[in-house]
Amino acid sequence: MGSRTPELERSESQASVETAWNLPPEWFTSPEIFALEKEHIFRRSWNLVGRTDQIAEVGDRFSFTLHDEPVLVVRASEDKVRAFANVCRHRSHRVDVECKASRTIRCPYHGWAYELNGQLRKAKGMDGAEGFDVADFRLHEFHCETLGPWIFVALEDPPPFQDVFAPVIAASENHFAADLEYRGTRKWEAPINWKAFTDNFDESYHLPYIHSYSLEQVIDWQDEWKDKWGLGYYGLEPYPRGPGARMAGAIGGVGDYRRLKPAIPTLTEKQQVGYTIFWVWPLTIIFFMPDGMIAVSLRPTGPETLEDTWSWWMPPAADSKEKLLQGILMHFGHIINEEDTEAMIHVQEGLRSRYAEAGRYAPNLEDTLHHSHKILRSHLLPLLSTNGHAGGNGNGSR
CATH class of the missing domain: 3.90.380.10 (Naphthalene 1,2-dioxygenase Alpha Subunit; Chain A, domain 1)
Structure with a gap:
């Protein structure tokens, strides 16, 4: 039948669970597919990154890497948690390495110091730099929300948190109480x-x-x-x-x-x-x-x-x-x-096998799987159609 074209994948995205085929195996192994997912799905989604008890006091912080991005999460005030790119605005050193509690975020490389809201406060040695103003420099800030004991971060343009988590919020009341x-x-x-x-x-x-x-x-x-x-x-x-x-x-x-x-x-x-x-x-x-x-x-x-x-x-x-x-x-x-x-x-x-082929869904047993694949296809197919690539194992299979 040949490799799976964008047109074939698009038809699968509209098919019912009784007639549709699974995702092509290449979508589970391809670096190109993964790069698209990371850039266009993961970075724009809400990611569970930690717990509020990890940063119980103002100035507490922790760091991690999220989809190749170094991130610093800080308790900026009693009721505000912020997430920043862990990258100094001077020479891109990680702005916080040891993550010790402090009312200042200080880069260990050249001592640039930031407020807990990300605003640059002090940059020693910059007096001779023409037009330099600390007010012009802030740490890049990511989207950050809390729900109960959980902290969520999105790197770019996520859907509204309250909309995404509305069913969770409704179901959580008695457990959170x-x-x-x-x-x-x-x-x-x-x-x-x-x-x-x-x-x-x-x-x-x-x-x-x-x-x-x-x-x-x-x-x-x-x-x-x-x-x-x-x-x-x-x-x-x-x-x-x-x-x-x-x-x-x-x-x-x-x-x-x-x-x-x-x-x-x-x-x-x-x-x-x-x-x-x-x-x-x-x-x-x-x-x-x-x-x-x-x-x-x-x-x-x-x-x-x-x-x-x-x-x-x-x-x-x-x-x-x-x-x-x-x-x-x-x-x-x-x-x-x-x-x-x-x-x-x-x-x-x-x-990974050259003999791997897309299979069929089991109606009434894999309906949710079928739906989640439709969601994924809706995100990836517009991107894949621009270069005529939709996956396939080169073995003439679906």
């Missing part, structure tokens, strides 16, 4: 494309196979996520139906489950046995659970490399028994992610 405590973070680094991760997350088709030991007894794998817009909901059917109730029954009944786990008194009846899971496209996943919250930050570092960071919040443990149970629940989550990661690595290995 609880006295949840940060329980820790774990980072995985895997040789996979970011879409291998999100595609796996997008469907429950694989549960009875990849998670035959860990999850099959507690989640109905045929209960496909109800929301078709990238936001998945588990356990929201009227009690006692749904996987939340199955989880409870699997360890001794709903009553026993509620007594075993640390209670969150602000949650509704449904929330006490149900899970609400949001994928905020493309790189943030948030879980609201009977036991607390999980936030997942995806950081694509190359066309076939990904960092995924999982952070947990849970209620205060009343005693050692509850603390042990919380540790077991976190470990259970790590087991599930390890199972998924192994499967995703094998998928990525297959995608």
Whole structure:
């Protein structure tokens, strides 16, 4: 049939789940595709970058690299968090290396000093520079927002934060009202494309196979996520139906489950046995659970490399028994992610093969996956059509 042209890809973006084909394998391995995603999707999206407790006091800060951009996040005031390019306006040295708390951001190279709002305050040695005025120099500032314990940064022209996160904000009220405590973070680094991760997350088709030991007894794998817009909901059917109730029954009944786990008194009846899971496209996943919250930050570092960071919040443990149970629940989550990661690595290995071809979607099991691919195609196809490239493995496959 020849390689996949932009016209063919465009037709797939409009096809129903019953007739459409998956993304071409090259979209999971191509440096060119990844460069387009980074420039036109990742930089313009809201990225989960850290926690507010990391910068509890004015002057606290931390730094990291986001889509090849060095970033500095600072507590500028009690109610304002700012994100700057970690690049001095003098000679582009990282403006902050050690990230020690201070009311000033001072570049260690030549001592240029900035206010916490990014404005240059002092530049020693510049007295003889004609027309030089510190008022003309500021650190480049990125878009930065907070939601509950989370900090989000967008590098360029993102959609309004309140619009993107409206469903999350609506669902978060009862969990945010609880006295949840940060329980820790774990980072995985895997040789996979970011879409291998999100595609796996997008469907429950694989549960009875990849998670035959860990999850099959507690989640109905045929209960496909109800929301078709990238936001998945588990356990929201009227009690006692749904996987939340199955989880409870699997360890001794709903009553026993509620007594075993640390209670969150602000949650509704449904929330006490149900899970609400949001994928905020493309790189943030948030879980609201009977036991607390999980936030997942995806950081694509190359066309076939990904960092995924999982952070947990849970209620205060009343005693050692509850603390042990919380540790077991976190470990259970790590087991599930390890199972998924192994499967995703094998998928990525297959995608490199010259015999890899786009497959078909399973209706009713991969509807959300189909929709997320439509979103991606809507972003990439206008860019790809300018050079006549849409992917393909050179093997004459779809």
